[in-house]
Amino acid sequence: MAYFDGCHCLGNRRQNSILYSILKNDNQTEQHTHRRPGAALQQQACSCGSKKKVALRCPQITCKTASAVLVKTLKFVKNVPCFRELPAEDQLVLVRSSWAPLLVLGMAQDRVDFETTETPEPSMLQKILTSGQERRGSPHEQRDQGVTLADIQGIKAFLTKCWGLDISTKEYAYLKGAVLFNPDLEGLQCVHYIHGLQSEAHQALNEYVKMIHREDPARFVKLFIALSMLRSINANVVAELFFKPVIGTVNMEELLLEMFYGK
Template sequence: MATLEGCRCRSASTRNNSSILYSILKSDSLVTAEEPQQHQQQHSQHQTLQHLLLKGSSSSSSSSSSSFSSSGPGSLQELRQQACSCGSTRRRGVLRSPQVTCKAASAVLVKTLRFVKNVPCFRQLPEDDQLMLIRSGWAPLLVLGLAQDRVDFETTETVEPSMLQRILTGVPDRQSEILAGQTRVAVGVSVVDIEAIKAFLKKCWSVDISTKEYAYLKGTVLFNPDLEGLRCLHYIQALRREAHQALNEHVRLIHRDDSMRFAKLLIALSMLRAISPLVVAQLFFRPVIGAVNIEEVIMEMFYGK
């Protein structure tokens, strides 16, 4: 079982159970069970989220874009580079029903932050580590939540003008807009990025991931030891290992006839890591509230700052 030497990150619940990941399962179950009894509270949290998002919409898109970093592996970037040079990389998509989809994504974000708050071993980490883990994990946790709640969405395609089209029509390119101090950016996100998100959702639904499996996957995503500067690196590494081991044991116990199930879940995780937080923010929040630093909104919601 993972232990945290010097950080005192062991709650009372972990002393009574064989694994600290019990608190992750308990947290996820608590979030699910609380929903019918806490409808009013969730409505209030939605109002708070909308208030924070609208308050942040006055931020410039350039500062918003610089606050994000793509934490996924290079495979998605390579996929973009392999696209045909005739302009297919300029294909972009927008939500067909942005109000409906963004509202659903906001609900999942609220639920995701409640899940993280209810994990004792996370809240007892040093605050610097908490900040790093949230910044690294909010987007993949959100997409996992979309899969668990079976939130589907439709997009419609739009095409970003090519350089030649911009010259002929007199439309300035993004570099010129930045130099001119304008905040307008290209509409929508890359079709490649949208397809990556939808492929992940379909993968989860085809595997029919259970509630416990989602909880272990969330633990794997939340406790990310691959970040530079973590103070409790070894403890977080141990939690990641426990999540993998617990998931593997659960699959072997419950799905004895499906020898490939654990491998399928690992493939889903690799697909999830290829999704950029910037893309998630632009697709699910930007259409309704415009340019906003979503990380600042999340920090304010989580810590009440």
């Protein structure tokens, strides 16, 4: 394949294609936690409701579950041979960019559902007392005031879409490969190689779908529609919702690096 000829990262290890790597990694079938999805996604009549701030109803349980999914996700990434062959700089770029969508994909695969509750609006006195602190705070701190109902709706819509498609373990593996190997990120050295890996993931998924779901010729397109929904989910929202209740002000990127390179 032409993608691999011009990249020094591949060397002579052509056999470590994305198809080989992901299938080899995913042969250890994960047991799904089959929980029934929660209440149906509620539609808001106006945009005002979607801007309301919400938080997890049971943060202790949900955050613990999300953390376990993140550990499995990073383990999946580290066990892909062609990922390990990439330069360390490229590995960091890919992990920083893909951890959140991969986590939400993992939550869909493990059938992790969650409920939220509306956070109370601060009183006028609280707003007056904290206004000076907000002006002195950084822009990030000022934004870091919870997630909106619209953010939750985006995540819930993606989870519901995946559960409705009844995605198989192998399909999830190919989707993870397509998300992980994103050649459009800035700072990558082995762009052509990574582009080739993503193309192989797409091709492998397409061939698998055609073989297993012959009665549904549009399934490949449906899976890509789900991926497009995944791209709209903001990583800061994922960190705020599922990890801030546990790690507080700890930098999420530092935590990721510690988890990824820690023993």
